Amino acid sequence: MAVDNYDSLRLVLEGMRDRDQKVRRILLDSIGLESPAAGPYIKRMLDIDEENQQNIKIILEKYGWLEQSKIGPRAAEAFFFTVQHADKAMIEKYFPALQNLAVKGEANPLHSAMMEDRLLMYQGKKQIYGTQAADFRADKQMAIWPIENPDSVNAIRQAIGFTQSIEAYAQEMEVIYDPKEKLPVKK
Numbered sequence: 001m002a003v004d005n006y007d008s009l010r011l012v013l014e015g016m017r018d019r020d021q022k023v024r025r026i027l028l029d030s031i032g033l034e035s036p037a038a039g040p041y042i043k044r045m046l047d048i049d050e051e052n053q054q055n056i057k058i059i060l061e062k063y064g065w066l067e068q069s070k071i072g073p074r075a076a077e078a079f080f081f082t083v084q085h086a087d088k089a090m091i092e093k094y095f096p097a098l099q100n101l102a103v104k105g106e107a108n109p110l111h112s113a114m115m116e117d118r119l120l121m122y123q124g125k126k127q128i129y130g131t132q133a134a135d136f137r138a139d140k141q142m143a144i145w146p147i148e149n150p151d152s153v154n155a156i157r158q159a160i161g162f163t164q165s166i167e168a169y170a171q172e173m174e175v176i177y178d179p180k181e182k183l184p185v186k187k
Contacts, residue, residue: 006070009059013075016052020081023048055092056082065097067106080111088122095119113160120143125185129157130166133175136184144169145177150179176183 022035027033027041030075059066068076083094095115101107117127121134126148133142144166147153162169170177 009063009066010075011073013053013059014077016055017074017078019048020052020078020085049082052078052082053086053090053180060094061148065094065101065107066103067104068108069106073108073164076107077111079109080115084111084115084118091119091122092113110161111187113162114163117145117160124183124186128179129153129160129162131162132177133170133173137176140174143178145181146181146183153179 023041023045025095027038028044031038033042038044066076067078069165078099083090083098095112098107098115099112102109102112112127114131115128118130119130120127123159126146128148130144130147130153132145134145135142136145137143149156150166155164164172166177
């Protein structure tokens with residue numbers, strides 16, 4: 001279905017993107033996830049995620065995943081952030097649309113790579129690009145989720161457009177990276 005007014009939709013999407021990122025920036029950059037003061041911000045983040053997911057589902061069902069050239073990069077990020085912060089079922093449903101647009105140059109290929117890694121992680125599989133970290137280890141420290149081809153991951157990352165090595169990325173995120181990391185055992 002064609003969109004009658006991309007400008008109106010762009011404003012709605014940019015607002016969703018800004019709310020998503022603002023609370024995360026406060027939480028991650030100023031307060032910290034481990035801080036005793038994080039609780040209200042985590043709740044606010046989850047509330048924003050839920051509201052954005054309800055809104056994006058309506059947009060996706062009506063128009064599909066819109067091309068970045070029609071709505072602009074900030075509005076396109078609203079689709080990515082909202083679905084990326086959703087559950088496995090929502091990612092499984094909408095990731096193919098993002099992937100298709102990324103191949104056509106109508107979505108950010110880094111967003112497609114990150115969502116693919118997140119989906120693989122949610123499915124209990126090894127990731128491709130090394131973009132996802134979690135506290136799956138017995139020691140409960142945050143670590144890069146296991147990677148399918150750790151020997152070639154930096155070349156794979158560079159080919160898709162990431163500018164940092166997996167090692168630099170892990171250091172920046174302050175998480176452990178072990179190229180020999182095993183998938184967690186399902187309980």
